[in-house]
Structures are given as C-alpha cells and as structure tokens.
Amino acid sequence: MAIPSFVDRVTLHVYGGNGGHGCASVRREKFKPLGGPDGGNGGDGGSVILRVDPDLTTLVDYHRQSHRRAPSGVPGKGDNSNGARGEDVILAVPDGTVVSDADTGEQLADLTGVGAELIVAQGGRGGLGNAALASASRKAPGFALLGEEGETRTITLELKVVADVGLVGFPSAGKSSLVAAISRARPKIADYPFTTLVPNLGVVVAGDVTYTVADVPGLIEGASEGRGLGHDFLRHIERCAALVHVLDCATFEPGRDPLSDLDVIEAELSAHGGLEDRPRLVVLNKIDIPDARDLADIVAADIEARGLRVFKISTKNGEGLQQLSFALAEVVAERRAALPPPAPARIVLRPAGVAGGKDEFQIAREGELWRVRGDKPERWVRQTDFNNAEAVGYLADRLNRIGIEDRLLELGARAGDGVAIGGEDAVVFDFAPQIDVGAEILSRRGEDQRFEADRPAAQRRRVKDEAYRAAREAGPLGDGFAEPEFEDETDDENATGRRG
Structure with missing residues (x-):
C-alpha cells in the first residue's frame, strides 16, 4: 500500500x-x-x-x-x-x-x-x-x-492549514487554476473532477499586503456528511479570514448553474459550522468562453442582491485577476486590523503554590478500604523501594508529616484497616498508627546509630586505658602492685605485666 x-x-x-x-x-x-x-x-x-x-x-x-x-x-x-x-x-x-x-x-x-x-x-x-x-x-x-x-x-x-483566504467550490470549478494564476504555486491542474486531492497553498502579493490563499478539494452536496473529499478538508478553511466562492460558469453537468452551486456550497459550510462570521466574495470563473460570459452577466445581479461582492474572471487570459487580488488584500488587511495586537513574548516564572494539610490529598471510604489520592503521596509511593525497610519507614514519615495519619484517625480509621494510595495501581497498606517502621538498628526512622556509637576496638582500648590509669593512681609501681592483665587483640591470650 x-x-x-x-x-x-x-x-x-x-x-x-x-x-x-x-x-x-x-x-x-x-x-x-x-x-x-x-x-x-x-x-x-x-x-x-x-x-x-x-x-x-x-x-x-x-x-x-x-x-x-x-x-x-x-x-x-x-x-x-x-x-x-x-x-x-x-x-x-x-x-x-x-x-x-x-x-x-x-x-x-x-x-x-x-x-x-x-x-x-x-x-x-x-x-x-x-x-x-x-x-x-x-x-x-x-x-x-x-x-x-x-x-x-x-x-x-x-x-488545519493557516491561510488568509479559502477557496471553495465544486470540483473542476477552477480553484487550483486561480491559485496558480495569482501566486507562484503550481498545483496539479487537469480537466477532470477531483484533480486536487490535497489543499494547495499560495502566497499572493497585492500592493503592500502579502497574504496566503488555500483551495479546498472539491466540495459536493453532502460533503459535511462524508460524501466526496470535502468532508476531510473543510477544517482547513476554519482559520481563513475570508472565503471565496469559485463558481463555474461553463459547466456541462445537467441541473447545475452558478446560483444553485452557491446555495449548495453555502449549505455545506453552514452544516460544518463555525464559518458564519467570515466575509464572502464570489468569483464567476471561465468568462473567456462566450456562453459563460453571458451567464455571468445574468447571475451577477442576483448574487449582488444577496449582499455579496462579485468578480468576473478568467484564469486562462488573466481578466479580472488584478481586481480580485487587491479586493482580497483589502479584506485581509481589515481583518488583521480588527484583531488585537499579539502580546509580546515574555518568560514568566510561576513557582508551584505551597498547599497545606488536607489540600494536598483527599481520603474517601470505599467499602472496607480507605483510598488516598493526591499528586504528592502518589509520587512518593512511586519513588519508594518496598524491599527496603528503611525506605518504607521514610515513606511513612513523609505521609505522616503532611497529616494523612491524623486525617485517617479523624475519619474513624482503625489499626488494621486497609489503606490504598493511588488509583488502579494503588499500593495497599495495613493502617498502623504511631508505629515506627524503620530498620531495627535505628533509634529513629532514618537515623543510623553506627555514627554515634564507638566501634568495639575503640571500646576495648578505652577500658584498658581506664584500668591502667586507675592502677597508676592507686600507688607507685614496685610496692607489691602488679599491673592489670590486658587482653591481647592478636592472640586473645592474657599477658602478665612486669614489675618496674
């Protein structure tokens, strides 16, 4: 494919x-x-x-x-x-x-x-x-x-194509030819319907105004309901400042004329919605053909009676194109002037607000389970390694610090109740208030006593030093006093001191 x-x-x-x-x-x-x-x-x-x-x-x-x-x-x-x-x-x-x-x-x-x-x-x-x-x-x-x-x-x-002017009309009405005639775009042009399968975009310069024109692949009756190609591409004209109806004055299809084509396309635009406020212009195309020129002269008055501006053009010999391009530039300029000026780009720093207490989480009872929701507690749970008892104790401290335990007690939670933190992938705990969960070697959760207590070797040396100082203070050596026995750290045997 x-x-x-x-x-x-x-x-x-x-x-x-x-x-x-x-x-x-x-x-x-x-x-x-x-x-x-x-x-x-x-x-x-x-x-x-x-x-x-x-x-x-x-x-x-x-x-x-x-x-x-x-x-x-x-x-x-x-x-x-x-x-x-x-x-x-x-x-x-x-x-x-x-x-x-x-x-x-x-x-x-x-x-x-x-x-x-x-x-x-x-x-x-x-x-x-x-x-x-x-x-x-x-x-x-x-x-x-x-x-x-x-x-x-x-x-x-x-x-959604960003264009100032959108061209709408039946297949083979001459939309692609119009884009090619007033801009440097070169879309595919042929004498069979649905030649254009994608929107074409052209840039037009008219005096001091530069604007873009986009043609929408051919609309037909029922396009807003999915018929033809127009249903897929109607969204491309939602941003346009103006819409241009391109009407074929030289069609050979029975039952078609510029007025009926205009009514059909307007009905489809109305069914699509959101385009009622866009100014409309009407283009009567292919007036280089004699019969088409006569038809354009006949229907122009009826279209103008509806309050629409009409332009008779020929994309083949260029007749009327200059007037049309300047008229579109006028409409685009008016539209741009009516828009509010764009705000200057600024870098705005917005620190996250500091929520307090119950605003950081919500607790609800779901059967036998208490459900805790909140960005902060759910994020903390995701960050916790539950294979590490000390990490679990740290999590318990964090949850308790923002008041989850106190709130559960206020709502009537009892020890042993199930508490789920999160949604579908929640972690479920047994509620155990005021119980330390940290590792067994810790006096408090997260505090290591090894940095407070002396190592065994240092403790043994301290005992020896204290015994030696006590013996020296008891009296001078040589008065029948023997030095205390000390533990040999190398072979674990007792050695007897000599007299001085």
Whole structure:
C-alpha cells in the first residue's frame, strides 16, 4: 500500500523517558569504614515535545512512525556521581496543528506561530541518592529514591492549514487554476473532477499586503456528511479570514448553474459550522468562453442582491485577476486590523503554590478500604523501594508529616484497616498508627546509630586505658602492685605485666 505524501490527521503514541534511580552508597576510605553517604541522584527522563516548523506542510512522518519514545535518565552512582539526564525528543509539526488527547477528545493545544511548542509526554523525575537524603537526624540513609516513570500518552494531531483566504467550490470549478494564476504555486491542474486531492497553498502579493490563499478539494452536496473529499478538508478553511466562492460558469453537468452551486456550497459550510462570521466574495470563473460570459452577466445581479461582492474572471487570459487580488488584500488587511495586537513574548516564572494539610490529598471510604489520592503521596509511593525497610519507614514519615495519619484517625480509621494510595495501581497498606517502621538498628526512622556509637576496638582500648590509669593512681609501681592483665587483640591470650 502506497504511503500518501500529504497527511493531515494522525494518531501518535508518545512515551516520556523514565527517571534514573538514585544510588545508595557509603564512602569507603582507608581507616574510615563509615565515611558517610555518597550516592548520587538519578537523571531526569527526556520529554517528548512538539514544535512548530514553518517548512513543514504535512504530518506524513508520523503516519510512517506513530510511536515516539524519549530516552530514560541514567541512574546515579557512588562518589556523588549524578546520572545524566535523558535528551528531549523534539517532533516538528506544521503551523496550525491541533493537538488532542485521543482517549478523552480534550484539545490540548492549537500550535500556531513559528517556535510554538507543547510538552506532550513529560519525562519522569530522577530519584534522589542517599547523599541528598542525609540530614542532621538521618546521617546515613541506607536507601535511595526510585526514579519515576515517564508519561505515556496517545494523542491526535490534526492539521488545519493557516491561510488568509479559502477557496471553495465544486470540483473542476477552477480553484487550483486561480491559485496558480495569482501566486507562484503550481498545483496539479487537469480537466477532470477531483484533480486536487490535497489543499494547495499560495502566497499572493497585492500592493503592500502579502497574504496566503488555500483551495479546498472539491466540495459536493453532502460533503459535511462524508460524501466526496470535502468532508476531510473543510477544517482547513476554519482559520481563513475570508472565503471565496469559485463558481463555474461553463459547466456541462445537467441541473447545475452558478446560483444553485452557491446555495449548495453555502449549505455545506453552514452544516460544518463555525464559518458564519467570515466575509464572502464570489468569483464567476471561465468568462473567456462566450456562453459563460453571458451567464455571468445574468447571475451577477442576483448574487449582488444577496449582499455579496462579485468578480468576473478568467484564469486562462488573466481578466479580472488584478481586481480580485487587491479586493482580497483589502479584506485581509481589515481583518488583521480588527484583531488585537499579539502580546509580546515574555518568560514568566510561576513557582508551584505551597498547599497545606488536607489540600494536598483527599481520603474517601470505599467499602472496607480507605483510598488516598493526591499528586504528592502518589509520587512518593512511586519513588519508594518496598524491599527496603528503611525506605518504607521514610515513606511513612513523609505521609505522616503532611497529616494523612491524623486525617485517617479523624475519619474513624482503625489499626488494621486497609489503606490504598493511588488509583488502579494503588499500593495497599495495613493502617498502623504511631508505629515506627524503620530498620531495627535505628533509634529513629532514618537515623543510623553506627555514627554515634564507638566501634568495639575503640571500646576495648578505652577500658584498658581506664584500668591502667586507675592502677597508676592507686600507688607507685614496685610496692607489691602488679599491673592489670590486658587482653591481647592478636592472640586473645592474657599477658602478665612486669614489675618496674
């Protein structure tokens, strides 16, 4: 199956990179068996970012490859070595791309303007190493935080051509010929219907005004309901400042005339919706044919009676094209003048608000289970290594610090009740208030007593020194006093001291 060159709607699966895990490491140096924690932090995962590229006109690259993944962060290492951050993946999209969530249908962004960008899959945060977790009360953490998983999302990209003027009309009405006649665009032109299968875009210069013109592939009656090609491309004129009806005055199809064609196209535009406020102009094309010129003279008065400006043109010999191009420039200039001036680009720093207490989480009763939801507690759970008792104790301290335990007690939770933190992938605990969960060697959760207590060898030396000083203070050597017996650390035998 051939891959089309023009694609204006794709479904894209994007994956943010996972954050690297933090490292739990202790510095090891000669004569310093407990040199302190030196585990580095894990690197953040890369993000997937959409960015407008003015040189692109199609989404075909994402039709070929619909899965895009950012690299993960590198885990931290010992010796305070932080892991590298995953590189962001920049996906170039055409100007006028609308981004929506494929699952909910929610519109996430309308990317217009060079350089406009959107993060569609945020990379996960890297976990902290035990060096970053150390504090005055937790001098030697024996754990580190895990890196968070990157965001996974399915999005829909929909291209809406950014043009100032949109040309609408039946197939073979001469829309592509008009674009080629007033601009340097060279679309495919032939004498059979539906020659144009993709929107064509041309740039027109009329005096001091430069504007773009786009033709929509031929509309037919019922296009808004899915007939023909117009249903797929009507969205490309939603951004246009003006619409131009291109009416064929030389058609050979029975039952067609410029007035009936105008009524049919207007009905389809009305059914599509959202275009009622756009100014309309009417072009009577192919007046180089004698019978077509006579028909144009007949219907022009009826069309003008509807309040529409009429231009009689011929794309073959150029008649009327200059007047039409300057009239379109006038309409575009008026439209641009009516728009508010664009706000200057500014870098605004918005620190996250500090929520307090119950605003950071919500607790609800679900049968026999208490469900805790909130960005902060759910993130903490994802960062915890549940194979490490000290890490679980640290998590319990964090949850207790923001008041989850007190809130559960207020709501009537009892020891042994199930508490789930998160949604479908929740972690379930047995509620145990006021119970320390840290490792057994700790006096408090996260505090290592090995940094407070002396090593056994130092304790033995202290006992010997105290015994020796006590013996010296009791009296001088040689008065029938024998030095105390000391333990030999090399062969564990007692040695008797000599008299002086």
